Structure formats: C-alpha cells, structure tokens
Amino acid sequence: MQTGPRETTGPVPDADLVAPRSGRGPYRKGLERRSAIVRAATQVFAERGYHGGSLRTIAERVGVSSASLVQYFGTKEGLLAAVLSEWGRASRPAGLDGLRGLAWIRSMREAMAYNAVHPGLIELFLTLSAEATSPDHPARAFVQERYATVVGEHAGHLLEAVEDGEVGAMSAERAEHEARLFVAAMDGIELQWLLDPRVDLLELFEHLLEVTLARWAA
Template identity: 30%
Template sequence: MPRAERERQMIDVAEQVFAERGYLAASMDEIAERVGVSKPMLYEYFNSKEGLLLACIRQARSELRLATEDAVADVADAEEALRRGLHAFFVFIDRRRQSWLLLRHEMTLIGTPAADEIEATRRQQTDLIGKLMTGYFGADSPEQVEASAEFVVGACERLAIWCERHEHVTPETATDYAMDLLWGGLRRRVLH
C-alpha cells in the first residue's frame, strides 16, 4: 500500500478510536491492531500517540475548510453565503461525527499541542467568515468583523453540541435555526 494511503488509513482508524474512547483511554496497541499494522509502524509514521492525534485534527481541519470554502465559492449574496457556509458546517458535523467529537473534546487536551490545533481550527473558520464578511458588509472596523466572526463560530459550536442531544435535528434544520438568529443581526450591515 502506498505510504499516503496507509497514513490516511491509520488516521481514519485512530480518529475512530479517539472518538470512541477519548484520547487518554485510547491505546496505540488497539489502533495498530484495527489498522492491521505493527505498533512500531504507527510510531514510525507519527512518532507518538500525540503526533497521531495531531494528524487527525489537522486532517479534520483541512476537510472542514475545504467543505466550507467550496460551499461559499462564487456566491454573490451575503445571506446565501452565510446559509451555505452554515449548512456545510452542519453537514460536516453530521457526516463526520468522529471528526467533530475529536475536535470538541478539547478539555482533556488543555495545555497540549492538540489544544492548540483545535484552536487553530476555530481560528481558520473565524478567518474564513471574517474574510467573507469584509466582502459583503459595509465599513465595519476589522475588530467588529473579527468579533462578529467569533460570535458565529461560537454560536455554531454550541448549536452543534445541542444537535448531538437532539439526533433528529438535520443539518438543514440546524442551518435554519442558526440563520434565524444570526442573519437578523447581520443583514442590516450588508452593502447594497
């Protein structure tokens, strides 16, 4: 198997084990066994359990960025851009539940490089939203744009956690709930 394909396989299995057991309880032995490789091979690819976790988080962050960027590409309307971006986020969480669980279980990782990687994921989304807002909204200060983007990210994270407790809520419904609250405050700032 080519190295890149093997690495992807290891990351996918590790993500599943980390999501099931939590980072602290997950073992490299179990991950190696599920992948069908030796434990030393895992260490050869990732150096440590933390290195494997970081690879999982980076992959999830990259996939989330691609999903949200693709969703808003070539959208000329601010409301539609927000709706599509939110929908892409909630679809990602619905379809990639393990990735989402990995990203949201940061409390067990405080003070580690993994916590920094999770915060980098938030920053990535905030930067993307801020960039979009700058293109659609009036003469808001950079600080106001950044604060608004942080608010959107925080609100969506909390709504996604709420959706975990209400499994019947679809990505479309979650998007509608978020739009109902967020767009009301943002629409008056749109350039006409």
C-alpha cells in the same frame, strides 16, 4: 490560509515496503495501511480523546501491532499530527473559494450539511478542542489556530458584506463579536446534536442563519 499542523514527513519505509523487486504494490499497500491507521486513530481519538485513546486500541482496530504504528508515525504525537492534517483536509467542503460577503456566510449551510453526514469529524474536533483547553495539550496550537482562522474568515466576510452594502454598518470589533457568536452557536448545536439524536442539526442551523442575517440586515 493553511490551518493544519505541519505534515508529517510521510511513512517511514519498512522492510516490507522497500523490497527491491516488489514493484509498486507493496508501496501502495504501505500507503493504504497508513490511511487505515489514520482513520482508526481518528475514530479512537474522537471516542476517547487523545489522552484516552491508546496506541494499542488504535493498532488493534487496524489489526496491526503497536510497533507498526510507531514505524509509520514515530510517536503518538506524530499520529495526532497526521490525524489533524487529514481532519483539516476532510472538514473543508469544496466550493467556498471565490465567494464574497453574505454568499460566503450562506455557504455555511453546505458546510453544515456536510458535517451532518460526517459526525465523526465533528466529534473529533469537539473532543480535541475541549481537551485542548488544557495548556499542555499537543493539539492546543492547532485548535487555537483553527479557531483564529475560522473566526477571522467569518468576520472578514461579514465586513465584505458591510462594504458591499449587503448589511448595515458595523465596526471591525462588532464584526469579530458577531463572528464569534455565530461560530460558537454552530459548535454548540453540533454538540447538542451529537448528544441527542432528536436534535435536528440542519433545522437549528437554518434558524441560526435566519435570525443572524435578519439582525445584520437591520
């Protein structure tokens, strides 16, 4: 299931990029600059939130003008859409497809190990999610859909585990509650870890996984 927002339609070509005798170099340069802007915007939105992260700050970090940002992304919302799209791609470690039941749930261990070395992705998502609790936030639909998908995936794989006899019987409603609590605890320990370097994210996650699997097995 694709959970990202609609892709922006790509860089708007500027005079620099469409110079007829330029070969492929300038086009590649345009793509690189676009990537650099998305990376800078990811950092700035993660640090200051969407409302608090100004186009000017982002432009300064890349070393381009604010006008150049507008040329590539149209509006600040267009830039946000590009950031969320990239986040959706980058935050999904490979290797989850094809796993079933508890094997899929256990693979969250790899997802968490990936998060542990990509704190910027977590910071971006937590900051935007918290901001998006306001009804008019431009990332609200994305965040809502993301949570619905993630909770649905966890609940679905838990029900597969029930079906395969890996865990005891439970209703679909119970599976959804279990999925919500598991996802909630993952978000919460990530927040504590970002706030306090003494918190060991992976150790806490192992503890969470162990007690959760023990409960389901009972």
